[in-house]
Amino acid sequence: MDLIKPFIEKVLYPEMEKRRGNHIRDYTKELIEHEALNGGEFDALRRRKLSALLTVCAEHVPAYRGKIDPILAKEKPEEALKKLAPLTKKSFMEAPDSYLNENVKKENLIANRTGGSTSEPVHFYLDRKTVEYFEAARWRALSWYGITPGSRSVMVWGSPIELSRMEDRRHTLEEKYLKNRIVIPAYALIPESVPRYVKTIEKYRPEYIYGYSSVLFALSTLIIKQNLRPGIRLKAVVSTSETLYDFQREAIKNAFSCPVVNEYGARDGGILAYECPEGPMHVSAENAILEVVDPCTYEPLETGRTGLLLVTDLNNVSMPRLRYALGDMAALCGESCPCGRGMPLLKELSGRVDDMFVAKDGRLIHGHAFNHVARNLTAIAKFQIRQISPERAVLRYVLSENAAQDEVQTFLDGVSNILAGSEIEMIRVSEIPPDKSGKFRYAIREFDLY
Numbered sequence: 001m002d003l004i005k006p007f008i009e010k011v012l013y014p015e016m017e018k019r020r021g022n023h024i025r026d027y028t029k030e031l032i033e034h035e036a037l038n039g040g041e042f043d044a045l046r047r048r049k050l051s052a053l054l055t056v057c058a059e060h061v062p063a064y065r066g067k068i069d070p071i072l073a074k075e076k077p078e079e080a081l082k083k084l085a086p087l088t089k090k091s092f093m094e095a096p097d098s099y100l101n102e103n104v105k106k107e108n109l110i111a112n113r114t115g116g117s118t119s120e121p122v123h124f125y126l127d128r129k130t131v132e133y134f135e136a137a138r139w140r141a142l143s144w145y146g147i148t149p150g151s152r153s154v155m156v157w158g159s160p161i162e163l164s165r166m167e168d169r170r171h172t173l174e175e176k177y178l179k180n181r182i183v184i185p186a187y188a189l190i191p192e193s194v195p196r197y198v199k200t201i202e203k204y205r206p207e208y209i210y211g212y213s214s215v216l217f218a219l220s221t222l223i224i225k226q227n228l229r230p231g232i233r234l235k236a237v238v239s240t241s242e243t244l245y246d247f248q249r250e251a252i253k254n255a256f257s258c259p260v261v262n263e264y265g266a267r268d269g270g271i272l273a274y275e276c277p278e279g280p281m282h283v284s285a286e287n288a289i290l291e292v293v294d295p296c297t298y299e300p301l302e303t304g305r306t307g308l309l310l311v312t313d314l315n316n317v318s319m320p321r322l323r324y325a326l327g328d329m330a331a332l333c334g335e336s337c338p339c340g341r342g343m344p345l346l347k348e349l350s351g352r353v354d355d356m357f358v359a360k361d362g363r364l365i366h367g368h369a370f371n372h373v374a375r376n377l378t379a380i381a382k383f384q385i386r387q388i389s390p391e392r393a394v395l396r397y398v399l400s401e402n403a404a405q406d407e408v409q410t411f412l413d414g415v416s417n418i419l420a421g422s423e424i425e426m427i428r429v430s431e432i433p434p435d436k437s438g439k440f441r442y443a444i445r446e447f448d449l450y
Protein backbone atom coordinates (compact mmCIF):
# COMPACT_ATOMS: atom_id res chain seq x y z
CA MET A 1 0.00 0.00 0.00
CA ASP A 2 1.22 3.50 -0.79
CA LEU A 3 1.59 5.27 2.56
CA ILE A 4 3.65 8.13 1.20
CA LYS A 5 0.73 9.62 -0.72
CA PRO A 6 -1.42 10.29 2.39
CA PHE A 7 1.71 11.49 4.21
CA ILE A 8 2.42 14.06 1.48
CA GLU A 9 -1.17 15.20 1.17
CA LYS A 10 -2.21 15.15 4.83
CA VAL A 11 1.04 16.02 6.61
CA LEU A 12 3.71 17.45 4.33
CA TYR A 13 1.62 19.94 2.35
CA PRO A 14 -0.26 21.33 5.39
CA GLU A 15 3.11 21.67 7.13
CA MET A 16 4.67 23.52 4.17
CA GLU A 17 1.67 25.82 4.15
CA LYS A 18 1.98 26.57 7.84
CA ARG A 19 5.75 26.97 8.03
CA ARG A 20 6.70 28.38 4.67
CA GLY A 21 3.52 30.07 3.54
CA ASN A 22 3.25 27.72 0.58
CA HIS A 23 0.08 28.36 -1.48
CA ILE A 24 0.25 25.64 -4.15
CA ARG A 25 -2.93 23.92 -2.97
CA ASP A 26 -4.84 27.20 -2.61
CA TYR A 27 -3.77 28.26 -6.08
CA THR A 28 -4.68 24.85 -7.51
CA LYS A 29 -8.14 25.12 -5.95
CA GLU A 30 -8.50 28.64 -7.35
CA LEU A 31 -7.51 27.50 -10.86
CA ILE A 32 -9.92 24.55 -10.71
CA GLU A 33 -12.71 26.96 -9.76
CA HIS A 34 -11.82 29.07 -12.81
CA GLU A 35 -12.69 26.15 -15.08
CA ALA A 36 -16.31 27.17 -14.76
CA LEU A 37 -15.66 30.69 -16.13
CA ASN A 38 -16.79 31.44 -19.67
CA GLY A 39 -14.68 33.15 -22.33
CA GLY A 40 -15.79 36.66 -21.38
CA GLU A 41 -15.12 36.09 -17.69
CA PHE A 42 -11.67 34.72 -18.48
CA ASP A 43 -10.88 37.78 -20.56
CA ALA A 44 -11.97 40.09 -17.75
CA LEU A 45 -9.81 38.21 -15.24
CA ARG A 46 -6.78 38.37 -17.51
CA ARG A 47 -7.36 42.01 -18.31
CA ARG A 48 -7.29 42.88 -14.60
CA LYS A 49 -4.07 40.94 -14.06
CA LEU A 50 -2.43 42.37 -17.18
CA SER A 51 -3.37 45.91 -16.25
CA ALA A 52 -1.81 45.50 -12.79
CA LEU A 53 1.33 43.95 -14.31
CA LEU A 54 1.79 46.71 -16.89
CA THR A 55 1.34 49.38 -14.23
CA VAL A 56 4.10 47.78 -12.13
CA CYS A 57 6.34 47.56 -15.21
CA ALA A 58 5.77 51.23 -16.10
CA GLU A 59 6.56 52.41 -12.58
CA HIS A 60 9.19 50.04 -11.20
CA VAL A 61 10.93 48.10 -13.98
CA PRO A 62 13.74 50.09 -15.65
CA ALA A 63 13.55 48.15 -18.94
CA TYR A 64 9.91 49.24 -19.40
CA ARG A 65 10.05 52.75 -17.99
CA GLY A 66 8.80 55.26 -20.55
CA LYS A 67 7.67 52.48 -22.90
CA ILE A 68 4.19 51.88 -21.49
CA ASP A 69 1.37 54.42 -21.54
CA PRO A 70 0.01 54.23 -17.94
CA ILE A 71 -3.50 55.34 -18.93
CA LEU A 72 -3.73 52.83 -21.76
CA ALA A 73 -2.35 50.17 -19.37
CA LYS A 74 -5.33 50.82 -17.08
CA GLU A 75 -8.04 51.19 -19.69
CA LYS A 76 -6.99 48.94 -22.55
CA PRO A 77 -4.13 46.77 -21.29
CA GLU A 78 -4.14 44.45 -24.34
CA GLU A 79 -3.48 47.43 -26.60
CA ALA A 80 -0.75 48.75 -24.30
CA LEU A 81 0.89 45.31 -24.40
CA LYS A 82 0.79 45.04 -28.20
CA LYS A 83 2.62 48.36 -28.54
CA LEU A 84 5.73 46.78 -27.02
CA ALA A 85 8.26 45.05 -29.25
CA PRO A 86 8.58 41.31 -28.63
CA LEU A 87 11.39 40.42 -26.26
CA THR A 88 13.88 37.91 -27.60
CA LYS A 89 16.22 35.87 -25.42
CA LYS A 90 19.09 37.76 -27.00
CA SER A 91 17.80 41.22 -26.08
CA PHE A 92 16.84 40.05 -22.58
CA MET A 93 20.35 38.70 -22.02
CA GLU A 94 21.93 42.01 -22.99
CA ALA A 95 20.63 43.66 -19.81
CA PRO A 96 18.82 41.11 -17.61
CA ASP A 97 19.01 43.19 -14.45
CA SER A 98 17.04 46.02 -16.04
CA TYR A 99 14.02 43.69 -15.96
CA LEU A 100 14.16 43.41 -12.18
CA ASN A 101 11.49 45.26 -10.24
CA GLU A 102 13.28 47.95 -8.16
CA ASN A 103 11.11 47.13 -5.18
CA VAL A 104 12.23 43.54 -4.84
CA LYS A 105 15.49 42.18 -3.55
CA LYS A 106 17.30 39.72 -5.76
CA GLU A 107 18.19 37.57 -2.77
CA ASN A 108 14.50 36.98 -2.06
CA LEU A 109 13.95 35.60 -5.53
CA ILE A 110 14.48 32.15 -6.99
CA ALA A 111 17.36 32.02 -9.46
CA ASN A 112 16.72 29.84 -12.48
CA ARG A 113 18.19 29.15 -15.89
CA THR A 114 17.18 27.43 -19.07
CA GLY A 115 18.80 24.14 -20.02
CA GLY A 116 20.80 25.65 -22.84
CA SER A 117 20.83 22.48 -24.91
CA THR A 118 20.72 24.37 -28.18
CA SER A 119 21.94 27.81 -27.24
CA GLU A 120 23.44 29.72 -24.37
CA PRO A 121 21.45 29.29 -21.14
CA VAL A 122 19.29 32.21 -20.04
CA HIS A 123 19.58 33.21 -16.38
CA PHE A 124 16.53 34.78 -14.80
CA TYR A 125 14.64 35.20 -11.51
CA LEU A 126 11.20 34.16 -10.43
CA ASP A 127 9.27 34.91 -7.28
CA ARG A 128 7.63 32.24 -5.12
CA LYS A 129 4.14 33.17 -6.19
CA THR A 130 4.98 32.68 -9.87
CA VAL A 131 6.60 29.30 -9.26
CA GLU A 132 3.68 28.16 -7.11
CA TYR A 133 1.22 29.17 -9.83
CA PHE A 134 3.30 27.14 -12.34
CA GLU A 135 2.93 24.13 -10.05
CA ALA A 136 -0.76 24.82 -9.51
CA ALA A 137 -1.36 24.87 -13.27
CA ARG A 138 0.24 21.43 -13.52
CA TRP A 139 -1.81 20.00 -10.62
CA ARG A 140 -5.02 21.44 -11.99
CA ALA A 141 -4.45 19.72 -15.32
CA LEU A 142 -3.32 16.44 -13.77
CA SER A 143 -6.48 16.45 -11.64
CA TRP A 144 -8.38 15.85 -14.90
CA TYR A 145 -6.72 12.42 -14.92
CA GLY A 146 -7.27 11.69 -11.24
CA ILE A 147 -3.67 12.56 -10.34
CA THR A 148 -2.97 14.59 -7.18
CA PRO A 149 0.26 16.05 -5.66
CA GLY A 150 0.95 12.89 -3.65
CA SER A 151 0.35 10.50 -6.55
CA ARG A 152 3.23 8.09 -7.01
CA SER A 153 5.21 8.57 -10.22
CA VAL A 154 8.19 7.37 -12.17
CA MET A 155 10.27 9.96 -13.94
CA VAL A 156 12.01 8.69 -17.04
CA TRP A 157 14.76 11.24 -17.37
CA GLY A 158 17.39 11.67 -20.01
CA SER A 159 19.64 14.52 -19.00
CA PRO A 160 23.06 13.33 -17.83
CA ILE A 161 23.66 16.72 -16.17
CA GLU A 162 20.46 16.61 -14.15
CA LEU A 163 20.87 12.89 -13.56
CA SER A 164 24.19 13.19 -11.80
CA ARG A 165 22.37 15.42 -9.30
CA MET A 166 19.44 13.02 -9.13
CA GLU A 167 21.64 10.03 -8.42
CA ASP A 168 22.94 11.68 -5.30
CA ARG A 169 21.72 9.56 -2.34
CA ARG A 170 20.09 12.37 -0.40
CA HIS A 171 18.28 13.55 -3.48
CA THR A 172 17.03 10.02 -4.20
CA LEU A 173 15.59 9.73 -0.69
CA GLU A 174 13.95 13.14 -0.94
CA GLU A 175 12.43 12.18 -4.25
CA LYS A 176 11.12 8.92 -2.87
CA TYR A 177 9.66 10.12 0.41
CA LEU A 178 8.83 13.79 -0.16
CA LYS A 179 7.70 13.57 -3.79
CA ASN A 180 6.70 9.91 -3.99
CA ARG A 181 8.67 9.32 -7.14
CA ILE A 182 11.70 7.49 -8.41
CA VAL A 183 13.85 8.31 -11.41
CA ILE A 184 14.79 5.95 -14.19
CA PRO A 185 17.99 7.16 -15.83
CA ALA A 186 17.22 6.72 -19.48
CA TYR A 187 20.15 8.54 -21.01
CA ALA A 188 21.70 6.47 -23.78
CA LEU A 189 19.06 3.80 -23.20
CA ILE A 190 20.31 0.32 -24.11
CA PRO A 191 18.06 -2.66 -24.93
CA GLU A 192 19.65 -4.79 -22.17
CA SER A 193 18.47 -2.45 -19.40
CA VAL A 194 14.81 -2.46 -20.46
CA PRO A 195 13.74 -5.66 -18.56
CA ARG A 196 15.17 -4.13 -15.36
CA TYR A 197 13.34 -0.81 -15.91
CA VAL A 198 10.05 -2.58 -16.58
CA LYS A 199 10.47 -4.64 -13.42
CA THR A 200 11.18 -1.46 -11.44
CA ILE A 201 8.00 0.14 -12.79
CA GLU A 202 5.90 -2.94 -12.03
CA LYS A 203 7.23 -3.22 -8.50
CA TYR A 204 6.92 0.48 -7.67
CA ARG A 205 3.37 0.70 -9.09
CA PRO A 206 3.26 4.40 -10.01
CA GLU A 207 0.00 6.17 -10.86
CA TYR A 208 1.74 7.93 -13.75
CA ILE A 209 5.00 8.19 -15.67
CA TYR A 210 6.61 11.49 -16.60
CA GLY A 211 9.41 12.25 -19.07
CA TYR A 212 10.73 13.86 -22.26
CA SER A 213 8.80 12.69 -25.30
CA SER A 214 11.92 11.44 -27.12
CA VAL A 215 13.04 9.45 -24.08
CA LEU A 216 9.56 8.00 -23.45
CA PHE A 217 9.42 7.11 -27.13
CA ALA A 218 12.79 5.36 -27.05
CA LEU A 219 11.79 3.37 -23.97
CA SER A 220 8.37 2.50 -25.44
CA THR A 221 9.90 1.29 -28.70
CA LEU A 222 12.20 -1.07 -26.82
CA ILE A 223 9.35 -2.29 -24.58
CA ILE A 224 7.26 -3.12 -27.65
CA LYS A 225 10.18 -4.77 -29.43
CA GLN A 226 10.95 -6.99 -26.44
CA ASN A 227 7.25 -7.55 -25.72
CA LEU A 228 7.67 -6.37 -22.14
CA ARG A 229 4.61 -4.17 -21.64
CA PRO A 230 4.34 -3.48 -17.87
CA GLY A 231 1.49 -5.35 -16.22
CA ILE A 232 0.14 -2.39 -14.26
CA ARG A 233 -2.65 0.10 -14.89
CA LEU A 234 -1.40 3.69 -15.21
CA LYS A 235 -3.58 6.81 -15.09
CA ALA A 236 -1.37 8.52 -17.66
CA VAL A 237 2.03 8.91 -19.23
CA VAL A 238 2.88 12.61 -19.28
CA SER A 239 5.20 13.84 -21.98
CA THR A 240 7.02 17.13 -21.49
CA SER A 241 9.76 19.50 -22.69
CA GLU A 242 9.70 18.55 -26.35
CA THR A 243 7.24 18.34 -29.23
CA LEU A 244 5.23 15.13 -28.91
CA TYR A 245 4.92 13.74 -32.42
CA ASP A 246 2.02 11.46 -33.37
CA PHE A 247 4.29 8.49 -34.01
CA GLN A 248 5.79 8.94 -30.53
CA ARG A 249 2.35 9.15 -28.95
CA GLU A 250 1.27 5.95 -30.69
CA ALA A 251 4.32 4.02 -29.50
CA ILE A 252 3.94 5.26 -25.90
CA LYS A 253 0.26 4.35 -25.90
CA ASN A 254 1.03 0.94 -27.31
CA ALA A 255 3.69 0.26 -24.64
CA PHE A 256 1.75 1.50 -21.60
CA SER A 257 -1.95 1.14 -22.65
CA CYS A 258 -3.06 4.40 -21.00
CA PRO A 259 -3.75 8.03 -21.99
CA VAL A 260 -0.66 9.90 -23.23
CA VAL A 261 -0.82 13.49 -22.00
CA ASN A 262 1.08 16.36 -23.57
CA GLU A 263 2.38 18.97 -21.14
CA TYR A 264 3.59 22.21 -22.70
CA GLY A 265 5.95 23.84 -20.29
CA ALA A 266 9.15 25.80 -20.45
CA ARG A 267 11.72 26.44 -17.77
CA ASP A 268 11.34 30.19 -18.32
CA GLY A 269 7.63 30.16 -19.13
CA GLY A 270 6.08 27.76 -16.68
CA ILE A 271 3.27 25.32 -17.43
CA LEU A 272 1.68 27.06 -20.40
CA ALA A 273 -0.79 24.47 -21.71
CA TYR A 274 -1.96 20.97 -20.94
CA GLU A 275 -3.78 18.34 -22.91
CA CYS A 276 -7.39 17.77 -21.91
CA PRO A 277 -8.80 14.20 -21.71
CA GLU A 278 -10.95 15.32 -24.68
CA GLY A 279 -7.84 15.95 -26.77
CA PRO A 280 -7.28 19.72 -27.15
CA MET A 281 -4.58 21.62 -25.25
CA HIS A 282 -5.92 24.08 -22.65
CA VAL A 283 -3.84 27.22 -22.10
CA SER A 284 -3.03 28.11 -18.46
CA ALA A 285 -4.79 31.35 -19.26
CA GLU A 286 -4.80 32.82 -15.74
CA ASN A 287 -1.02 32.55 -15.61
CA ALA A 288 -0.02 33.83 -19.02
CA ILE A 289 -1.11 35.64 -22.15
CA LEU A 290 -0.10 33.85 -25.31
CA GLU A 291 0.18 35.59 -28.68
CA VAL A 292 1.27 34.29 -32.06
CA VAL A 293 3.27 36.48 -34.46
CA ASP A 294 5.10 36.08 -37.75
CA PRO A 295 8.60 34.74 -36.91
CA CYS A 296 10.33 37.20 -39.25
CA THR A 297 8.25 40.40 -39.11
CA TYR A 298 6.68 39.99 -35.63
CA GLU A 299 3.32 41.04 -37.09
CA PRO A 300 0.37 39.45 -35.19
CA LEU A 301 -1.13 36.45 -36.97
CA GLU A 302 -4.82 35.62 -37.07
CA THR A 303 -6.12 32.87 -34.79
CA GLY A 304 -5.38 29.46 -36.23
CA ARG A 305 -2.18 30.38 -38.06
CA THR A 306 1.16 29.01 -36.92
CA GLY A 307 3.89 31.42 -35.90
CA LEU A 308 6.25 32.44 -33.16
CA LEU A 309 4.69 32.22 -29.70
CA LEU A 310 5.02 35.20 -27.35
CA VAL A 311 4.40 34.73 -23.63
CA THR A 312 3.53 37.32 -21.02
CA ASP A 313 3.57 35.81 -17.55
CA LEU A 314 0.85 37.50 -15.51
CA ASN A 315 2.19 36.62 -12.06
CA ASN A 316 5.87 37.47 -12.18
CA VAL A 317 5.98 41.11 -11.13
CA SER A 318 9.52 40.62 -9.80
CA MET A 319 11.23 40.14 -13.14
CA PRO A 320 8.56 40.70 -15.78
CA ARG A 321 9.24 39.78 -19.38
CA LEU A 322 6.49 41.05 -21.64
CA ARG A 323 5.81 39.38 -25.00
CA TYR A 324 8.75 37.08 -24.44
CA ALA A 325 9.67 34.78 -27.34
CA LEU A 326 10.51 31.39 -25.89
CA GLY A 327 11.46 30.19 -29.34
CA ASP A 328 8.44 27.91 -29.85
CA MET A 329 6.14 27.83 -32.86
CA ALA A 330 2.42 27.43 -32.19
CA ALA A 331 -1.10 28.26 -33.33
CA LEU A 332 -3.99 29.39 -31.16
CA CYS A 333 -7.51 28.06 -31.57
CA GLY A 334 -10.72 30.07 -31.48
CA GLU A 335 -12.97 27.10 -30.72
CA SER A 336 -14.02 25.74 -27.36
CA CYS A 337 -13.36 22.28 -25.96
CA PRO A 338 -16.13 19.64 -25.68
CA CYS A 339 -15.20 19.24 -21.98
CA GLY A 340 -16.79 22.61 -21.23
CA ARG A 341 -13.76 24.10 -19.45
CA GLY A 342 -13.48 27.76 -20.36
CA MET A 343 -9.72 28.10 -20.78
CA PRO A 344 -8.73 28.93 -24.37
CA LEU A 345 -7.07 26.33 -26.56
CA LEU A 346 -3.79 25.92 -28.33
CA LYS A 347 -4.45 24.50 -31.77
CA GLU A 348 -1.00 23.25 -32.46
CA LEU A 349 2.50 23.16 -31.09
CA SER A 350 4.95 22.91 -33.91
CA GLY A 351 8.28 22.74 -32.19
CA ARG A 352 11.09 25.24 -32.01
CA VAL A 353 11.61 28.17 -34.32
CA ASP A 354 15.20 26.86 -34.32
CA ASP A 355 13.86 23.80 -36.16
CA MET A 356 12.67 25.89 -39.11
CA PHE A 357 14.77 25.44 -42.21
CA VAL A 358 15.26 28.06 -44.91
CA ALA A 359 14.89 26.81 -48.47
CA LYS A 360 17.19 28.16 -51.16
CA ASP A 361 14.36 30.39 -52.41
CA GLY A 362 13.81 31.83 -48.89
CA ARG A 363 10.71 29.81 -47.92
CA LEU A 364 10.56 28.64 -44.31
CA ILE A 365 10.20 24.88 -43.96
CA HIS A 366 9.43 23.20 -40.69
CA GLY A 367 11.59 20.30 -39.53
CA HIS A 368 8.36 18.26 -39.37
CA ALA A 369 8.57 17.94 -43.13
CA PHE A 370 11.46 15.48 -42.75
CA ASN A 371 9.52 13.46 -40.19
CA HIS A 372 6.65 13.21 -42.63
CA VAL A 373 8.94 11.63 -45.19
CA ALA A 374 10.35 9.12 -42.69
CA ARG A 375 7.02 8.39 -41.01
CA ASN A 376 5.96 5.20 -42.77
CA LEU A 377 9.40 3.98 -43.74
CA THR A 378 10.48 1.24 -41.36
CA ALA A 379 13.91 1.18 -43.03
CA ILE A 380 14.82 4.48 -41.34
CA ALA A 381 15.47 3.85 -37.64
CA LYS A 382 16.69 7.34 -36.83
CA PHE A 383 17.88 10.46 -38.60
CA GLN A 384 19.11 13.94 -37.97
CA ILE A 385 19.46 16.73 -40.47
CA ARG A 386 21.55 19.87 -39.89
CA GLN A 387 21.21 22.86 -42.15
CA ILE A 388 24.52 24.66 -42.36
CA SER A 389 23.31 27.39 -44.76
CA PRO A 390 20.38 27.72 -47.21
CA GLU A 391 22.72 26.08 -49.74
CA ARG A 392 24.02 23.20 -47.65
CA ALA A 393 22.81 20.51 -45.22
CA VAL A 394 24.14 17.33 -43.65
CA LEU A 395 21.85 14.32 -43.17
CA ARG A 396 22.84 11.46 -40.88
CA TYR A 397 20.65 8.37 -40.79
CA VAL A 398 20.55 4.99 -39.09
CA LEU A 399 19.00 2.03 -40.90
CA SER A 400 16.87 -0.68 -39.33
CA GLU A 401 17.91 -4.31 -39.65
CA ASN A 402 17.15 -5.69 -43.13
CA ALA A 403 16.24 -2.21 -44.39
CA ALA A 404 14.59 -2.32 -47.81
CA GLN A 405 16.74 -0.43 -50.31
CA ASP A 406 13.74 1.12 -52.09
CA GLU A 407 12.53 2.63 -48.80
CA VAL A 408 15.98 4.09 -48.14
CA GLN A 409 15.92 5.64 -51.59
CA THR A 410 12.39 7.04 -51.02
CA PHE A 411 13.64 8.70 -47.84
CA LEU A 412 16.75 10.19 -49.43
CA ASP A 413 14.74 11.44 -52.44
CA GLY A 414 12.11 12.92 -50.11
CA VAL A 415 14.73 14.86 -48.15
CA SER A 416 16.30 16.11 -51.40
CA ASN A 417 12.91 17.31 -52.63
CA ILE A 418 12.22 19.30 -49.47
CA LEU A 419 15.53 21.12 -49.78
CA ALA A 420 15.46 21.29 -53.58
CA GLY A 421 18.50 23.06 -54.96
CA SER A 422 20.61 22.63 -51.80
CA GLU A 423 23.63 20.43 -51.58
CA ILE A 424 22.93 17.63 -49.05
CA GLU A 425 25.68 15.45 -47.69
CA MET A 426 24.09 12.09 -46.76
CA ILE A 427 25.93 9.93 -44.26
CA ARG A 428 24.82 6.52 -43.02
CA VAL A 429 25.86 6.03 -39.38
CA SER A 430 25.32 3.32 -36.76
CA GLU A 431 24.00 5.66 -34.04
CA ILE A 432 23.07 9.30 -33.44
CA PRO A 433 23.51 10.36 -29.81
CA PRO A 434 21.10 12.81 -28.09
CA ASP A 435 22.45 16.27 -27.28
CA LYS A 436 24.09 16.98 -23.95
CA SER A 437 20.76 17.70 -22.24
CA GLY A 438 19.48 14.26 -23.24
CA LYS A 439 17.05 15.56 -25.85
CA PHE A 440 17.05 14.33 -29.38
CA ARG A 441 16.45 16.77 -32.23
CA TYR A 442 15.63 15.62 -35.75
CA ALA A 443 16.22 18.90 -37.53
CA ILE A 444 18.72 21.57 -36.56
CA ARG A 445 19.40 24.88 -38.32
CA GLU A 446 22.83 26.20 -37.55
CA PHE A 447 22.49 29.83 -38.71
CA ASP A 448 20.29 32.80 -37.71
CA LEU A 449 16.85 33.20 -39.26
CA TYR A 450 17.23 36.88 -40.08
Ligand SMILES: [Zn+2]
Nearest residue numbers: 276278337339
Ligand atom coordinates in the same frame (compact mmCIF):
# COMPACT_ATOMS: atom_id res chain seq x y z
ZN1 LIG B 1 -11.10 20.34 -22.50
